Amino acid sequence: MPLYPVESEGNNLLSEKVDQMMEWSSRRSVVRMNGDKFRRFVKAPPRNYSVIVMFTALQPQRQCSVCRQANEEYQVLANSWRYSSAFSNKLFFTVVDYDEGADVFQQLNMNSAPTFMHFPAKGKPKRADTFDLQRIGFASEQLAKWIADRTDVQIRVFRPPNYSGTIALALLVSLVGGLLYLRRNNLEFIYNKTGWAMAALCVVFAMTSGQMWNHIRGPPYAHKNPQNGQVSYIHGSSQAQFVAESHIILLLNAAITMGMVLLNEAATSKGDVGKRRIICLVGLGLVVFFFSFLLSIFRSKYHGYPYSFLIK
């Protein structure tokens, strides 16, 4: 006899919690939690829903840039779930900010943010219920895969289309068009060969110094040794490079090219012989010195390369 009302009370409590969660998540796809809410809705039984919690520190004074990126990905994922046809009360996305629920962090022995955890409907979270951020990264596709793994809920990530590229292109085109229109009476500058040559060389230098590699791989700007604080701009391996390194190479290549052009200028231009001699020597110096510098950088990266020139 006494059992019955307790169970119904539990049922009531459960449905109340579910309703509450549904209401919150209908308002915002990611539910913000403080310590009390977290204990009541996530930790405490009874539950029949899974909860994904992101522990983070988004306050500006915390200066956690990773948290902000992770938060964006998380929002993308939560929105994909919120507006998908499969949306149900089986899975909720929540967030606990350190400044709102520091006690939760202490309780869970958590000392780094962001962390993603899954609290299953039954039982306690296991080891695999903590998302392995270090190894997999926090792309929402990876998060979705992890959630599918833990909860059997498949989420198709739908990213809001990124119009910024298109808008920038449209702006550029209209700007150029506008400029052309304004100067329609004086279109000489289009026929300026130097301008076009400069543009072509810029493309060439950008590519030969590996900017495309930087764009695809996203290396750090330079490497700072945590032990002694020394900053190295040149990557030690020939398979990789830093952004700073590629900029150095770009400048070296440009200097050598300029040297070649100056050599040619010195010989062809008409003018004072002394001035031309100086130009010629400057050009030669640029070519020889910067090429040997380039060669020595290459040598330091490509181990076992035997040749050098002027500079070891």
Next chain:
Amino acid sequence: MAEHHPVSDSKHKSSLNSGASYSGNGRSSTAVAERGSNAGAGGGGLSGGLSQPAGWQSLLSFTILFLAWLAGFSSRLFAVIRFESIIHEFDPWFNYRSTHHLTTNGFYEFLNWFDERAWYPLGRIVGGTVYPGLMVTAGLIHYVLNLLHITVHIRDVCVFLAPVFSGLTSISTFLLTKELWNQGAGLLAACFIAIVPGYISRSVAGSFDNEGIAIFALQFTYYLWVKSVKTGSVFWTIGCCLSYFYMVSAWGGYVFIINLIPLHVFVLLLMQRFSRRVYIAYSTFYIIGLVLSMQIPFVGFQPIRTSEHMAAAGVFVLLQVYAFLQYLKDRLTRQEFQTLFFLGVSVAAGVVFLSVIYLTYTGCYAKIHIPIIASVSEHQPTTWVSFFFDLHILVCTFPAGLWFCIKNINDERVFVALYAISAVYFAGVMVRLMLTLTPVVCMLSAVAFSSVFEHYLGDDMKRQSPPAEDSSDEDDRKNAGNLYDKAGKVRKHVSEQEKAEEGLGPNIKSIVTMLMLMLLMMFAVHCTWVTSNAYSSPSVVLASYNHDGSRNILDDFREAYYWLRQNTDEHARVMSWWDYGYQIAGMANRTTLVDNNTWNNSHIALVGKAMSSNETAAYEIMRSLDVDYVLIIFGGVIGYSGDDINKFLWMVRIAEGEHPRDIRESDYFTPQGEFRVDKAGSPTLLNCLMYKMSYYRFGEMQLDFRTPPGFDRTRNAEIGNKDIKLKHLEEAFTSEHWLVRIYKVKKLENRDRVEHKLRSTDATKQKYTTKKVSWDFKHWTV
């Protein structure tokens, strides 16, 4: 070998020096042409051409081109001299096998060839899925040689095809550069391309691959195109189409041509450089080239269907419209309306063109993220080190050549500028496309160097002495000391005299010349070093060096493939990772499941799944695929880093892409996220089929007294699972250095073994029942 090195080295130097110094001399004649076109001072130039017999010039060009060919040919022979005349790598084995099929069975049989030995059980229609140009070329050479009673084995034709074609490439580069700039630059470009590592990497002896002949076809097509734009004659255009047809039949990279040429025409239109020559050249090229390219079975109707060919069609239509408007313009007077109309049309066409480029670019980019494409190392973006490694000084100087070309623009220099910019972009995106960049870099660097030599190699002092004098001070100054200098000098004096009233002085000039020659020499040395060290290992045969410098040849691959050929059933099916598919088919002549033509991702994923599952699960997959033998590469004994355990994560990734339920990459890592094969490694890894096959009985083997038994030299770790038992497989063959291990898949057993122990009861606890049972047994047995 030891004596080969200096020999080829000196060849490079000599050819380069001669090319370099010649370009200075050859300049005077071209300077004549330029001055003539400038219509400025055309007076004295003629006398230079007259006083000099024209024969000298052609003799020198001929000699230099011949030497370039020879240098290019001989520097590609490192592998043949060190090892033997052998086909390299992986893809060439397929090409060799199909060439062999072509020569034994004839052309039509080759076109209709259905290869049931590949992609078991699917098979592959070879004739329709291959660019036949390479095989037909090699077959044709073989046929002609045999017709002349020079009996050469087809293998030797295949091995030496690419080095021979490199000579043709330098000749066509010479022709193209000559059209673009002048003869001196052309000779320099021919010397550059003969030895530049970016091209050698794909054309050493034994690398019997499409690229080897395709670069020749590419350069020759461009030469003929430039020629036809210059002349506007249908004759040259038809030649261009035929060369394009050869290119289409040889390599998928023909798409580069069919986009670059329309781009050239389009930019010419934008620059208002439309002329009747361009109209004739492009209209003819587009129609005939289109029809010819559709004759290749593999290409078929792609040129009118796929997006990467649409730019050509769009430009063709645009050109017709533009020509029509030009025609109208002559008839009508409302010029304003027409200009507007032109602008509208060109903007629309430009938008279409750009969006097509954008689409293809994003398409390429998306493909990179499929694991099977990402797993191939040549599909990576390019670091600056690769650029420098493959092109050395050329990569720093070719922008200067580009600068000169744009500053002195004309129709064909527009072409080379576009070629340079597009090729450098594609080379930045993907390492393997460095190959298409290399020719244009050689050409433009040659332009840069040649214009420097043009001004500095010559003597600008006003000379009273007669031109025929061979003054000794000049020989001193030009330390190069080869005869070509003298030959050309004669003309130079005359043409130089008007030009340089005030020179820079002989000292500066000779310093500049010497330093430039030194840079070029370093380039030649670099090329030889790179070719010898990086691009001349056949990868079928490995070499290791002892402490005293003597060499061991590790011939495990061929040993194992020959074992397969001799000891297995003719129709046996061999499972291996896809890298080795072509080699197994070519050398062992056995049926393979997957090979380097990775067209079927799910089939490869199935093999990957079998390799990364445990033995029981793998046995089911292997049974369903009728596998008889499994072949793996294991480098732990000799420290070979390209083995299957190092590639293993890609197998897991590819398998996970298709079977995410069964295979998870994270299972193969330790909790710390490391991939390790020792005791700390993840249990899934230590029990998967690949691990078991690689390390089967390896735990019993002590390689060295300093290391424990079962020490893997590649990964520097003692393996974690030494007691490996195989249930469904048995070891069939292990090569001398354990590099190749072959396992036989056992047939199903006649009687299923029972997995669990036979039921027994505990004797100590339940006395009564035990008694009863024992009694029962007695009762029955007695």
